Amino acid sequence: ETGVTQSPTHLIKTRGQQVTLRCSSQSGHNTVSWYQQALGQGPQFIFQYYREEENGRGNFPPRFSGLQFPNYSSELNVNALELDDSALYLCASSRLKGGSTDTQYFGPGTRLTVL
Amino acid sequence: QKEVEQNSGPLSVPEGAIASLNCTYSDRGSQSFFWYRQYSGKSPELIMFIYSNGDKEDGRFTAQLNKASQYVSLLIRDSQPSDSATYLCAVNEVGSGNTGKLIFGQGTTLQVKP
Numbered sequence: 001e002t003g004v005t006q007s008p009t010h011l012i013k014t015r016g017q018q019v020t021l022r023c024s025s026q027s028g029h030n031t032v033s034w035y036q037q038a039l040g041q042g043p044q045f046i047f048q049y050y051r052e053e054e055n056g057r058g059n060f061p062p063r064f065s066g067l068q069f070p071n072y073s074s075e076l077n078v079n080a081l082e083l084d085d086s087a088l089y090l091c092a093s094s095r096l097k098g099g100s101t102d103t104q105y106f107g108p109g110t111r112l113t114v115l
Numbered sequence: 116q117k118e119v120e121q122n123s124g125p126l127s128v129p130e131g132a133i134a135s136l137n138c139t140y141s142d143r144g145s146q147s148f149f150w151y152r153q154y155s156g157k158s159p160e161l162i163m164f165i166y167s168n169g170d171k172e173d174g175r176f177t178a179q180l181n182k183a184s185q186y187v188s189l190l191i192r193d194s195q196p197s198d199s200a201t202y203l204c205a206v207n208e209v210g211s212g213n214t215g216k217l218i219f220g221q222g223t224t225l226q227v228k229p
Contacts, residue, residue: 002160031215033215033216033217035217035219040221041221041222042119042203042205042219042220042221042222043159043203043217043219044219045208045216045217045218048214048215048216055214056214056215056216058216088158090158090159092217094215096215102215103149103161103164104149104161104215104217105161106151106158106159106160106161107158108157108158109157109158
């Protein structure tokens, strides 16, 4: 167990709806990264949050947004859901120190199904 | 486009054998390399990380890095049926500053047969 938690574990939404996924980072970690993993593929970087601000973003549209809270927990919000958003959403916790990000540890993931 | 390539497999080995998993990457400036294990329906679990050329051993696992050839490999000695999983190679993206953005391969499925 990594100490990273995510909720909910599973979610079913319909196209056009909005969803919020949550993540609590491991104790001592100050950075949260979000990844999307489609079936049979490796995880794709969505964005990272550090000190409550976005600290890097992958090739995802603006309808993917996030937040980080003072306790380092984080939310991923997806608006106007599309069928292709169906995937496993992974949160990874790490420490940012000395100008570089330490090893990332993943939570259990949220399986999102869009119908 | 920065890429990480893995053979999707499946790689099938008998119990007790050595499993060899390989990964190549396109960004010559990459500094950090990771191997994650992912069981079906679960999230990735860190097995090893390696930063320097050469071998790094941890129990039955050995990571090998060759920056000149831009490949990283994972050897699993005395393979067990419980090692059956998908193994993901991940490389940090150069130029992402302190983001630590990881680029993943699609994973290699390993099957260890009793």
